[in-house]
Amino acid sequence: MKLTRAHFENFRLLRDLTLDFGCDESHPLTVIRAANESGKTTVLHALQWALYGDAALPGRGQEFRLHPIDWDTDDGSRVTITATVDFELTTHRRIGGRYRETRRRYRLVRTAVEDATRQFRRGPSSVKLFHLTEAGASPIEAPDSLIREELPPELREVFFTDGDRALSFIEADVTLSTKRDRVERAIRSLLGLGLIDDALRHVAKTKAEMNKKARGLDGSGRLSVVASRLDLAAQEEDRLRERLEDAKEQFRNVEDLVASTDRKIAAALQKGDREKLSRERASVKDDMASLDKQLAAAAREHSQLLTRSSLAFDLVSPTLSTAMDSLDDLREEGKIPNTTVPVLEDRLETNLCICGEDLDAADPQGRRRRSHIESLIRESRRADAIQELITDLYYGAKQLFPKGTERLASWRANYAQVARRRDDLEGLREKAGRQYRSLEDQIKLIPDTNLQGLRQSLAQYRGQRDRLLSTQATTETQLDGLRKERDSLERERDQLLRSKEKGARVLAGLDVAKDVETVLKGAYDRITDEELTKVSGLMNDIFLEMIGADPEQGAIIRRAEISKQFDIVVYGPQSRMLNPDRDLNGASRRALTLAFILALTRVSEVVAPNVIDTPLGMTSGFVKRSILRTAVRESTQLILFLTHDEIAGCEDILDETAGVVFTLTNPAHYPRMLINDPGVEERKVLRCECDHRTSCALCERRLDLFEESDQRTKETANA
Amino acid sequence: MPDRQFNPFQTIDINVPVEFHESFQRYCRRGAGSALDRSPFPRMIDLWFLALCVAVRLNLEPVERSDVKTWKMIDGTIFSSDPWRIHALMLIAVGCTQDVSVVAEPRRVMTLANGLAIAGLPRVLEMLQDGGGEPIWNLSEAIDGLLDGASVTGDS
Numbered sequence: 001m002k003l004t005r006a007h008f009e010n011f012r013l014l015r016d017l018t019l020d021f022g023c024d025e026s027h028p029l030t031v032i033r034a035a036n037e038s039g040k041t042t043v044l045h046a047l048q049w050a051l052y053g054d055a056a057l058p059g060r061g062q063e064f065r066l067h068p069i070d071w072d073t074d075d076g077s078r079v080t081i082t083a084t085v086d087f088e089l090t091t092h093r094r095i096g097g098r099y100r101e102t103r104r105r106y107r108l109v110r111t112a113v114e115d116a117t118r119q120f121r122r123g124p125s126s127v128k129l130f131h132l133t134e135a136g137a138s139p140i141e142a143p144d145s146l147i148r149e150e151l152p153p154e155l156r157e158v159f160f161t162d163g164d165r166a167l168s169f170i171e172a173d174v175t176l177s178t179k180r181d182r183v184e185r186a187i188r189s190l191l192g193l194g195l196i197d198d199a200l201r202h203v204a205k206t207k208a209e210m211n212k213k214a215r216g217l218d219g220s221g222r223l224s225v226v227a228s229r230l231d232l233a234a235q236e237e238d239r240l241r242e243r244l245e246d247a248k249e250q251f252r253n254v255e256d257l258v259a260s261t262d263r264k265i266a267a268a269l270q271k272g273d274r275e276k277l278s279r280e281r282a283s284v285k286d287d288m289a290s291l292d293k294q295l296a297a298a299a300r301e302h303s304q305l306l307t308r309s310s311l312a313f314d315l316v317s318p319t320l321s322t323a324m325d326s327l328d329d330l331r332e333e334g335k336i337p338n339t340t341v342p343v344l345e346d347r348l349e350t351n352l353c354i355c356g357e358d359l360d361a362a363d364p365q366g367r368r369r370r371s372h373i374e375s376l377i378r379e380s381r382r383a384d385a386i387q388e389l390i391t392d393l394y395y396g397a398k399q400l401f402p403k404g405t406e407r408l409a410s411w412r413a414n415y416a417q418v419a420r421r422r423d424d425l426e427g428l429r430e431k432a433g434r435q436y437r438s439l440e441d442q443i444k445l446i447p448d449t450n451l452q453g454l455r456q457s458l459a460q461y462r463g464q465r466d467r468l469l470s471t472q473a474t475t476e477t478q479l480d481g482l483r484k485e486r487d488s489l490e491r492e493r494d495q496l497l498r499s500k501e502k503g504a505r506v507l508a509g510l511d512v513a514k515d516v517e518t519v520l521k522g523a524y525d526r527i528t529d530e531e532l533t534k535v536s537g538l539m540n541d542i543f544l545e546m547i548g549a550d551p552e553q554g555a556i557i558r559r560a561e562i563s564k565q566f567d568i569v570v571y572g573p574q575s576r577m578l579n580p581d582r583d584l585n586g587a588s589r590r591a592l593t594l595a596f597i598l599a600l601t602r603v604s605e606v607v608a609p610n611v612i613d614t615p616l617g618m619t620s621g622f623v624k625r626s627i628l629r630t631a632v633r634e635s636t637q638l639i640l641f642l643t644h645d646e647i648a649g650c651e652d653i654l655d656e657t658a659g660v661v662f663t664l665t666n667p668a669h670y671p672r673m674l675i676n677d678p679g680v681e682e683r684k685v686l687r688c689e690c691d692h693r694t695s696c697a698l699c700e701r702r703l704d705l706f707e708e709s710d711q712r713t714k715e716t717a718n719a
Numbered sequence: 720m721p722d723r724q725f726n727p728f729q730t731i732d733i734n735v736p737v738e739f740h741e742s743f744q745r746y747c748r749r750g751a752g753s754a755l756d757r758s759p760f761p762r763m764i765d766l767w768f769l770a771l772c773v774a775v776r777l778n779l780e781p782v783e784r785s786d787v788k789t790w791k792m793i794d795g796t797i798f799s800s801d802p803w804r805i806h807a808l809m810l811i812a813v814g815c816t817q818d819v820s821v822v823a824e825p826r827r828v829m830t831l832a833n834g835l836a837i838a839g840l841p842r843v844l845e846m847l848q849d850g851g852g853e854p855i856w857n858l859s860e861a862i863d864g865l866l867d868g869a870s871v872t873g874d875s
């Protein structure tokens with residue numbers, strides 16, 4: 001199978017998106033250039049949903065919304081989601097001693113309707129498959145079986161791989177049994193061992209029928225009892241096996257959830273803990289508010305300085321000194337008249353001056369003297385009023401403007417203090433403001449991840465995983481006991497059969513069934529063993545070629561293989577076993593899993609696409625180029641989602657091997673990462689025809705965030 | 720000093736040429752934060768009094784402009800809330816006139832003080848405006864320089 005085209009409508013960010021895939025054998029590579037958060041994973045999900053339905057979605061699609069999150073319910077609350085995938089199948093028929101190649105084109109259309117209200121609900125999806133011919137499209141019955149045959153669901157992870165999932169065969173996050181199980185299932189599925197499985201089931205059924213006949217030979221005797229117990233044991237065994245498979249399947253799914261949640265938490269923490277940063281931001285905001293209050297108080301104090309007596313004193317001190325000196329002189333010289341008014345008034349009343357002269361007003365001399373004394377009284381009164389004022393002024397001024405050390409700090413000293421405090425506070429306020437803005441920027445860069453929610457989910461998944469593990473262990477123990485019981489019952493039944501007249505025939509039938517079962521199991525194991533060796537060898541070749549350019553890893557890695565227990569193991573010098581998670585760098589780990597996937601596809605001789613998201617993450621230089629070249633060579637159809645960073649340094653390889661290249665852009669990246677405004681309000685992924693060397697007004701990106709930050713700073717400065 | 724001191728100026732109005740009205744409003748409006756930095760004087764009397772002190776510092780001659788239209792800024796009751804200013808006004812008058820008896824003539828004291836304040840106002844407004852900062856900082860720095868004796872001279 002080769003994918004030729006896909007179209008998605010209303011599938012999350014893919015509101016209306018068409019993808020084309022190259023099928024040219026000389027250019028088997030399709031490159032979809034897309035930055036992070038530009039819908040790569042969504043496209044992977046959409047392709048798998050189209051082919052396999054809800055079971056292929058995360059969590060089997062139970063909590064997985066398909067319609068766009070910003071769907072406007074004014075456009076209707078029922079949203080139809082459609083995924084259309086065109087593919088071609090090539091068959092070879094032998095006609096007259098020659099092989100004839102036939103290519104058939106198909107179109108698979110899967111639709112579902114979702115209620116876009118707060119609690120979204122999705123009905124079961126419907127799928128239709130059409131055979132496309134020159135004459136038109138003719139529907140094909142049972143589309144799922146054709147897909148199962150061409151792209152077995154067990155191999156979904158081999159055909160559709162995202163950067164993180166690529167490590168699922170070797171990652172440390174999952175248990176050894178899960179890794180083994182994954183490798184075993186992948187290998188057995190690709191080798192087409194379903195036929196042997198069917199035959200083994202058929203033999204088990206025959207054995208059950210023979211046992212039934214044995215029961216019929218003995219009425220209610222011991223043989224009948226034993227055969228009945230064997231029937232029950234077989235039924236119980238089927239039930240337990242089913243339960244075990246179910247528990248294993250659930251365990252694998254939960255393990256995936258644990259691993260992906262763990263990764264999400266790690267990724268979020270690597271970028272920064274949003275909640276912690278938010279708390280810091282709130283604390284800085286409080287500091288800023290407190291500093292603003294202190295600044296306002298300092299400004300008020302500064303303003304009050306302009307009204308202080310110390311300022312007046314300092315400014316007019318030369319003049320004040322003169323005035324104070326005058327007052328001091330007056331006081332010292334005693335020039336201010338004493339209090340004489342009552343004495344003079346008494347004299348006027350008695351008409352006799354203190355010198356003995358007459359003060360009678362009727363006498364002209366007396367009148368003259370009297371007038372003089374009255375004048376003296378007036379002058380004395382005036383002088384007393386002045387004295388009173390001056391005395392008050394003198395002592396008041398002494399208090400207000402004390403001399404020498406008694407004086408409080410000068411205005412200049414006060415001003416220097418206030419100015420320094422205001423400067424210090426301004427400095428602290430600016431620093432807090434910068435800190436606040438920096439925290440804001442950091443928070444903006446962190447995806448809106450609910451860490452608390454993720455941690456709760458992780459705890460739940462871990463609890464669920466532990467319970468499933470316990471179920472597995474219990475069921476396996478029960479099965480073990482049941483097998484022992486069954487063996488013992490079978491031996492007893494066979495002995496009883498030998499003693500019966502008609503028992504020999506039934507016994508012979510049972511022996512044949514047992515022999516066939518042994519042969520089938522042997523064939524199963526032999527094929528698995530042989531093919532496993534082939535996959536293991538090819539994986540080793542591809543892996544060593546991929547990492548050969550890395551001298552550091554080349555020095556410690558000697559070979560890789562898949563063990564008989566289906567473990568992927570790597571060996572160092574002197575056949576020392578290496579731990580892929582600890583001893584291999586990121587590039588080698590990725591190379592190892594890609595080598596396994598490509599080897600598996602190649603050995604199975606299945607013609608199928610390998611759709612890989614971010615295959616070159618964590619790789620660089622020659623290793624990156626080597627991985628890319630090898631992957632292109634080993635795949636019949638390679639569809640890669642590459643970021644700009646992954647493409648860097650590999651342009652010439654893409655020139656040479658890529659048949660189709662285009663770019664996906666998320667308009668929400670404007671203005672932070674995109675230079676031009678795409679003018680799109682909805683959240684949706686857009687496609688342009690730019691290849692790995694070109695860019696247009698839609699996809700032109702900033703080199704990095706600093707450039708944007710600088711631009712913003714410049715704009716602020718200009719404003 | 721007692722709170723309720725005898726205020727000899729309480730019946731005397733303080734009249735300022737209308738040309739300064741806008742400046743008084745501009746620099747004496749109460750506000751918070753940066754507004755305080757632009758309008759640093761809590762009250763008009765504070766600006767008036769600072770202008771008087773600056774004029775005395777710079778030995779400026781009192782200005783008597785009977786020909787210009789004036790506006791009543793406030794009356795002398797305002798000094799009751801700042802009694803130290805009553806003594807300061809009297810001491811300035813004694814210092815400037817070299818006549819102690821001037822203290823018995825509040826109108827004469829006030830005429831002299833107002834004339835000096837009007838002489839000092841253009842200088843204070845200049846101080847508020849000149850400089851690279853907000854008025855409060857321009858003025859504070861200018862006063863600091865004045866007290867240091869470095870920048871402004873009193874010969875004009």
